[in-house]
Amino acid sequence: MSEPAKPRLLRALAGETLERPPVWFMRQAGRSLPEYRELRTRAPDFIAFCHNPQMAAEATLQPMRRFPLDAAIVFADILLLPKALGQKVWFEAGEGPRLGELPELSAMEAEIEASTGRLSEIGETLTRVRAELEQDRALIGFAGAPWTVATYMIEGRGSDRSGARTYAYQNPEALDRLLDILVESTARYLVMQAKAGAQALKLFESWAEGLAEDVFERIVIRPHAAIIEKVRAAGIDTPFIGFPRGAGALVDNYAAKVPVQAVALDTQASAAQGQRIQAGGKAIQGALDNLLLRAGGPAMDARIDALIEQWGKGPYIFNLGHGVLPDTPVEHIERAVRRVTGT
Numbered sequence: 001m002s003e004p005a006k007p008r009l010l011r012a013l014a015g016e017t018l019e020r021p022p023v024w025f026m027r028q029a030g031r032s033l034p035e036y037r038e039l040r041t042r043a044p045d046f047i048a049f050c051h052n053p054q055m056a057a058e059a060t061l062q063p064m065r066r067f068p069l070d071a072a073i074v075f076a077d078i079l080l081l082p083k084a085l086g087q088k089v090w091f092e093a094g095e096g097p098r099l100g101e102l103p104e105l106s107a108m109e110a111e112i113e114a115s116t117g118r119l120s121e122i123g124e125t126l127t128r129v130r131a132e133l134e135q136d137r138a139l140i141g142f143a144g145a146p147w148t149v150a151t152y153m154i155e156g157r158g159s160d161r162s163g164a165r166t167y168a169y170q171n172p173e174a175l176d177r178l179l180d181i182l183v184e185s186t187a188r189y190l191v192m193q194a195k196a197g198a199q200a201l202k203l204f205e206s207w208a209e210g211l212a213e214d215v216f217e218r219i220v221i222r223p224h225a226a227i228i229e230k231v232r233a234a235g236i237d238t239p240f241i242g243f244p245r246g247a248g249a250l251v252d253n254y255a256a257k258v259p260v261q262a263v264a265l266d267t268q269a270s271a272a273q274g275q276r277i278q279a280g281g282k283a284i285q286g287a288l289d290n291l292l293l294r295a296g297g298p299a300m301d302a303r304i305d306a307l308i309e310q311w312g313k314g315p316y317i318f319n320l321g322h323g324v325l326p327d328t329p330v331e332h333i334e335r336a337v338r339r340v341t342g343t
Helices: 007-015 036-042 046-050 052-065 082-083 106-107 112-117 120-132 147-155 162-170 174-197 213-233 250-255 271-279 290-295 297-311 329-342
Strands: 072-073 089-092 094-099 138-144 202-203 240-244 262-264 283-288 316-320
Touching: 007 138, 007 202, 036 052, 036 112, 046 052, 046 082, 046 089, 052 072, 052 120, 052 329, 082 089, 082 112, 082 147, 082 174, 089 213, 089 316, 106 174, 112 174, 120 138, 120 174, 138 174, 147 162, 147 174, 147 202, 147 213, 162 174, 162 213, 174 202, 174 213, 202 213, 202 271, 213 240, 240 250, 250 262, 250 271, 271 283, 271 297, 283 290, 283 297, 290 297, 290 329, 297 316, 297 329
Parallel strands: 072 138, 138 202, 202 240, 240 262, 262 283, 283 316
Antiparallel strands: 089 094
């Protein structure tokens, strides 16, 4: 019996230039699918949903059944980690996440080791999905990057991050200590995910915009590199995708200094920027506008073709510049995926 084909995503992460790029979408698990919305009604709240391996595995697999995607990403949330460290976290319907007062740093330091066990259901979800997913389709685990997670922990909700950035200037030692807590707990969490079946790991730095170069170096580049170093020290060689959304020109510095196998690019990334990163020996991912995916039509088709033309001569993973919007028509997602795959 022949061995199953290596997943296309993993081939791209290994530096291969393929005849067509692998494709998956950020936030493809849930949100826009009617079957997800029906499933969501069965859980008492969003966090309980994420911690229910049977339901979370089903949410992860739903888009894989609908579309010819090359990879699944585990259904979870970046704010499960602050909760595991002892901060109160809940979700307000129609408004998003809310977090209680930031715990004492010493209290969270004492909870680092225990935090991984409190996230064991996410590992079980990964194991369930890997057992059901076809061997030629990859499974991605993820975590929020330390600065992005810290912004929620400091401000208590989604915002323009001005409060967190002010905190970073006024309390540099406290912020560095908080980031160190998140580096250690995130590395442990990702090691657990890899052991549970994740074949690629992604760091979501969703709020990397607006940072001065020296601050970006300190609160984005340094923590990302430290997480990967700790994961590698634990004997895990799973490839990493880093996503410094909104970083603009600083993405080049990120690609040069963070030992990821791929850099995910947002909507503003230029053709030349992506090509420079590829020339430097790394894969790139991105960068279709999620609003264009929602709009659909000939403009979407043209942009898909342009992205593949400008980046398809090197290792490239087709994706969005941000997550699928909840009101994106399912037929637009199907059209986009099939245009990439040629099916």
